[in-house]
Amino acid sequence: AQTVTQSQPEMSVQEAETVTLSCTYDTSESDYYLFWYKQPPSRQMILVIRQEAYKQQNATENRFSVNFQKAAKSFSLKISDSQLGDAAMYFCAYRGGADGLTFGKGTHLIIQP
Amino acid sequence: KAGVTQTPRYLIKTRGQQVTLSCSPISGHRSVSWYQQTPGQGLQFLFEYFSETQRNKGNFPGRFSGRQFSNSRSEMNVSTLELGDSALYLCASTKGTQISNTEAFFGQGTRLTVV
Numbered sequence: 001a002q003t004v005t006q007s008q009p010e011m012s013v014q015e016a017e018t019v020t021l022s023c024t025y026d027t028s029e030s031d032y033y034l035f036w037y038k039q040p041p042s043r044q045m046i047l048v049i050r051q052e053a054y055k056q057q058n059a060t061e062n063r064f065s066v067n068f069q070k071a072a073k074s075f076s077l078k079i080s081d082s083q084l085g086d087a088a089m090y091f092c093a094y095r096g097g098a099d100g101l102t103f104g105k106g107t108h109l110i111i112q113p
Numbered sequence: 114k115a116g117v118t119q120t121p122r123y124l125i126k127t128r129g130q131q132v133t134l135s136c137s138p139i140s141g142h143r144s145v146s147w148y149q150q151t152p153g154q155g156l157q158f159l160f161e162y163f164s165e166t167q168r169n170k171g172n173f174p175g176r177f178s179g180r181q182f183s184n185s186r187s188e189m190n191v192s193t194l195e196l197g198d199s200a201l202y203l204c205a206s207t208k209g210t211q212i213s214n215t216e217a218f219f220g221q222g223t224r225l226t227v228v
Contacts, residue, residue: 035217043201043222043224045203047217047218099161099169100146100148100158100159100160100169101148101156101205103155103157106155106156
């Protein structure tokens with residue numbers, strides 16, 4: 001079974017600074033997708049960024065980018081120029097061929113003004 | 114375009130009762146998945162439906178069941194409720210089940226409290 005591990009239960013960063021959230025996963029599949037979801041206090045899960053495993057290039061969405069290391073099974077999220085609205089729980093998630101999303105336990109991101 | 118709609122938003126039930134939650138996916142999306150979120154276990158996959166058929170199921174007891182209608186709307190049912198079933202239940206819709214169509218859009222969830 002696939003597993004997703006987020007080793008940082010909580011991270012804190014100053015507004016306008018850069019923060020990196022870590023995620024590792026374990027799988028024997030070769031074709032899969034990785035995602036970062038944001039869950040603010042409203043509890044609505046919002047897709048931040050996704051990465052296709054067969055693509056070498058790291059995905060980027062505005063201030064959000066990933067560092068995807070397939071051999072190391074690592075998928076970290078970098079948030080540049082952190083804003084107060086970025087404060088939320090961030091979940092790393094994996095989707096292979098047959099099952100639904102497998103989520104990590106989440107990282108609570110605090111933005112200090 | 115309208116997002117994923119889950120009803121009701123909040124629910125309080127008594128142990129032993131049963132409950133039905135509803136999810137309407139984004140128009141054109143044919144796959145619906147359900148997840149349970151609790152502080153202790155985090156987010157766990159319940160099941161996925163596509164074209165009215167259950168495609169796969171997570172590791173939950175048989176008290177948890179679901180179905181999907183021809184218009185892609187889905188319901189999940191929990192029978193003989195236990196205190197541990199208290200959770201946020203999230204529904205997600207995707208266009209299909211091919212791995213290339215796996216961008217999931219979530220509803221706001223149903224907060225179920227069992228007393």
